[in-house]
Amino acid sequence: MIDHLRVANLGVLEDATVDPSSGLTVITGETGAGKTLLVGGLRLILGGKANSDAVGPYGDNAQVDGLFVFGDDEIGVSRIVPREGRSRAHLEGTIVSAATLEERLGALVEIVGQHDQLSLTRPAHLLETLDGVLDGEGKGALDAYEVAWSSLQRALGKQRQLGGDQIELARELDLVRYQANEIMAAGLEMGLDEQMETDVSRLRNVEEIREHLAETVRITEGMAEMAGELVSRLRKVSGLDRGLADLASSADGVAAAVGDLGYESRASAEAIDADPARLQELEDRLTAIGDLKRKYGKTLDDVIAFGEQAERRAEELADLLDDADRIEALVDMAKGEVRKCAAALHEKRTEAAASVGSVVHEHLKDLGLASARIEIEVSEAEPGPSGADRISMQFASDSRLEAGDIASVASGGELSRLVLALRLATRAPGTDTLVFDEVDTGIGGRTALAMGAKLAELARSSQVLCVTHLPQVAAHADAHFVVDRPDGDAAVVRRVEGEERVEEIARMLAGIPDSEAGRTAAVELLDGARSPR
Secondary structure, three states: OEEEEEEEEEOOEEEEEEOOOOOEEEEEOOOOOOHHHHHHHHHHHOOOOOOHHHEOOOOOEEEEEEEEEEOOEEEEEEEEEEOOOOOEEEEOOEEEOHHHHHHHHHHHEEEEOOOOOOHHHOHHHHHHHHHOOOOHHHHHHHHHHHHHHHHHHHHHHHHHHHOOOHHHHHHHHHHHHHHHHHHHHOOOOOOHHHHHHHHHHHHHOHHHHHHHHHHHHHHHHHHHHHHHHHHHHHHHHHHHOHHHHHHHHHHHHHHHHHHHHHHHHHHHHHHOOOOHHHHHHHHHHHHHHHHHHHHHOOOHHHHHHHHHHHHHHHHHHHHHHHHHHHHHHHHHHHHHHHHHHHHHHHHHHHHHHHHHHHHHHHHHHHOOOOOOEEEEEEEEEEEEOOEEEEEEEEEEOOOOOOOEEHHHHOOHHHHHHHHHHHHHHHOOOOOOEEEEEOOOOOOOHHHHHHHHHHHHHHOOOOEEEEEOOOHHHHOOOOEEEEEEOOOOOOEEEEEOOHHHHHHHHHHHHHOOOOOHHHHHHHHHHHHHHHOOO
């Protein structure tokens, strides 16, 4: 619901504020006063196209601010249109694109104007509206169709995975199995190649390693004699000066380390043996690992990962090929269920369309289209997520004329009345707010009275804003705003109540707000609108 609307420097509107009623709000005023600019401002904060030509003479920017209320939630929005450059939009204080405004708010407010591409002309909207009035059996048919459609999509998904070429899949299975088995047979582990390269280096250089170790043993033996002499002298020193005892301890540590180094070097020299057979085995395995790296990855980890992936793909292909014999039957069965459910849903939608069409026609009679012909057609279409139906509305302003698609044959005024009639007929929740811009084009008299009453009726379940020239419509309003230009320059928007409202209704009736006859008629019209219907 629109709770607050402020429009500044848009055309002749210098700074206008409207706080609509939750019911029926009307906006009236002389032609050219700027009434439609309020609707234009609303379009801007709903993500509509910004036009810098609409920026008024009272500053360099036009600005529209709005507050929307939905239950306990409030959404603040603002749109600034500069005289030069791109417009800027803010939602809840955050800069957003116009497309985001349309996405968040566009579906909550429907503006019905002379030149709008109305949702009424869109098959998807008509389908949603019709499904909203299905009875219990109809909703059950819709639920059953959605289940059947989901089952078909799952079956088709498996069929797409199968790809339709079992020979090619079998070839791929043979290949990935070979790859997985080749890698598995190599007995690979992370870091294995590095350990093997270390072992190969040792076995290739056994003699040189032995020579170096033997020399190391000889050097450590000489160092051990020197370390012994060192320990002896420092022990004598510590006996003479106890403060130097740490030096003796350090010497002991050096002697022990030299001894350990010599022992380990001798043990290593004795343990190392030439093993040509083992060397050949390791070199062969490293060659095999190199071949695997060239085929499956730069590193051993890459090769291992490739093997695991190949194994998983082999299992997936095996499952698909196992399903191949029954997947076609599964798809055919799912398609048959979709057709059956689509037929049942089509029948219920056709019944609902006939009922809604009849009620819409009755409303149109009251709205000055007594001889109009309206048909809501439910025709067959390719199955989709919402069924196998295409909904269209056929209309003729006279029953003697051939009905055509509503988008092509209905005038702006007829479209507005059709929207009103359809809303009243379906009572679907739809959008929270309906805005009718010049909904009264081409009507007057009793039809105007009927339109006012029906707008008021619609406003019992939805917020309705209406820009109107008809006093018969304005008289039914819960909130009445007047747009005028008292000095011929800036437009002013003010809410009228009591005597001011009587004067405005009188002006709309007779063109003379202080005419006694006009005031009497205005009071009578207002009293009639307030009386129970």
